[in-house]
Amino acid sequence: MTELAILYEHPAWFAPLFAALDRRGLDYVAISLGDHSFDPAASPPPAPVIFNRVAMSSFLREPEHPLFYTMALLDHWRGQGATILNGPEVMAVDSSKARQLSLLHRLGLATPRTHIVHRAADLAAAAGAVGYPLLVKANIGGSGAGIMRFDSAAELAAVVAAGDQPQSVDQVLLVQEAIPARDGLIWRLETLGGKFLYAITVEGAGQFDLCPADACGDDRGPIPMRAFDPPSDIVAAAERIAAAMGMDVGGVEVMIDNRDGAPRFYDINALSNFVARPVDVLGWDPHDRLVDWLETRIAEARA
Template sequence: MTDLAILYEHPEWFAPLFAALDRRGVDYCAIRPEGAWDPAGSPPPARVVFNRIAMSSFLRSGEHPIFHSIALLDHWRRGGAAIVNGPEVLAIDSSKARQLSLIAGLGLAVPRTRVVHRAADVPDAAQAIGFPLVVKANIGGSGAGIVRFDSLAELRAVIAEGALPRSIDGVLLVQDFVPARDGTITRIETLDRRFLYALDVAGGGAFDLCPADACAAPGAPAIRMQAVGPGATLRDAAERIARAVDLDVGGVEVMIDDRDGTPRFYDINALSNFVARPIDVLGWDPHERLVDYLLERIERL
């Protein structure tokens, strides 16, 4: 059996990972979530399977693989494979409501939020939060499905038009619009539940601050980023979140609320492409550390 399989959807994002695996001579296969699988058969394709399914896949195809892949990864694990970023991680990644509940349960601050599934409940939720606010889809994806509202009248008009954001699971978040200090968020990357690196990210579209060039939509404003030491408090918090999620590799995003200086954690992202131009930005390539980790997982079996 092959040592490692990479389950991925985007045709370009993982070229740096594949190149790093090739340089190290790792025995692996790359698999797209296509075709059919047999719940009474379909053995795992490798001893270790690395899940690289992106939440933004629903933006590229209505026939997205997110929920299909949750079931498939669970099936392969039942068949004896070790799954890196397993089905439970993918399930948390696909629900911002679950992410915020988990983060708040750790005693960390999140933006004030109400979770709804009916448009009729949005006005009451909005009045509980106050304006300005955002209504966002329950699943992430390069800032898609997020709309800012500055008044109840504006919100009611959009509801009447049936033009609220749509979420693939029918769940919406009504959330305080947090003014991020200096217009900057911090993305803290973790590997094996420990700090790997952090970036301050600013610019981009209204809500799209993905630090990888591959995420950028054509014509979107460029983002600015720099490597930072996030400080012990934020670093420790990100590691606590990663442990609570059982996150093998992924990022945690936080912004400093400019109104009171509170760090507010708002996103867990199990799909990290890592920073674009890592040598220029970080001075080292995190893909090499990721390959080290994958080899360690293979050696444990």
């Protein structure tokens, strides 16, 4: 019997993972969600261990996206005894920036000042509480989608009057202070099995539509990024976040506030396809360690 199933949506992002699994000779099945369906009275798990690799940004590629479908499917398979990696409870937090911020606050971590609304008419009042400059963000984003910066109330009012404010597929919006990031850098820490794996710095903290993990780049070329060793307290914070969320694999993003030097945690991403050109950036390929970890989880499920 096949021992591992990879559930995914993006057609190309996981080629390196599949290649690493093939090199190791691991028996697996890759399941694309494009035309997938299931019977709640049947549809047994395709493997004892199922690894969820569905991206929050899938709604950008398909209007009939599989985000909420995937949560139901994973819950169905777990109910039949499968081990689910990055399961529905992880997706529920991954798909809500509002829930992420609440989690970060419960852990005692600093975040950008934020107000949450669900009506465009309430953006102005929330902005008044947060202060300018600010960002309006879609609650369900992905690859930096659905973010706009506003430097004045008049600018925000004009956009809202035209109906051009960001839209979120769940109708939830964040109004968040614009953090002046030190050196214009994002710090992204990746975790595997709840433990720190590696960290990179990503240039472009004042830009949007970034996808730091896979270096999507733009018309100016790839996003500059470098491996680095983060302070031990930031590593510990990332591991605490992963543990509190139950996240098996994923990244945590933080910026250093140039006003006071404080780390501001602002995003958790349970879908990480790892840094592009890992050997060039890190000196090693994290997919190999991911496959090691997957083999351990398969052995645990088999026992």
